[in-house]
Amino acid sequence: MNVLFFGITKDIVGSSEISFSDEFKPVNVAELKKQLIESYPEFSKLNSLAVAVNSEYADDNVLLNGNEEIAIIPPVSGG
Numbered sequence: 001m002n003v004l005f006f007g008i009t010k011d012i013v014g015s016s017e018i019s020f021s022d023e024f025k026p027v028n029v030a031e032l033k034k035q036l037i038e039s040y041p042e043f044s045k046l047n048s049l050a051v052a053v054n055s056e057y058a059d060d061n062v063l064l065n066g067n068e069e070i071a072i073i074p075p076v077s078g079g
Contacts, residue, residue, distance in 0.1 A: 001025055001066045003032070007074040009049070012042040020066075029053070030060035032070065048075045 001020045005013050026032040029051050037043045050073040051058050064070075 001064065001068060001070065003070045003072060005072050007076075008046070009043070009072045009074045012040050025066045026064055028060065028064055029058050029062045032064065033060070036072070046075060049073070 002017055003020065004017050005015065010016050020026065020035075024035070026035055032051065033043075033049065043049065052071040052073060053062055053064070053068050055069070055071075
């Protein structure tokens with residue numbers, strides 16, 4: 001499972017991409033977020049965090065089978 005990071009999330013992780021090993025693969029988006037916060041506590045400071053699974057926005061209940069491309073999209077502000 002490859003996870004891609006953009007913006008501030010890339011800075012938090014220190015890389016634009018990580019992979020989860022078979023033994024630590026999250027089963028859904030909510031578990032993925034939990035694992036990211038446990039591994040990178042700075043994630044807990046973000047107001048919101050969008051997750052896209054295979055190029056589609058996904059809510060916390062979306063199941064993951066391990067073959068997806070996941071994008072972590074930070075909050076965006078602008079004016």
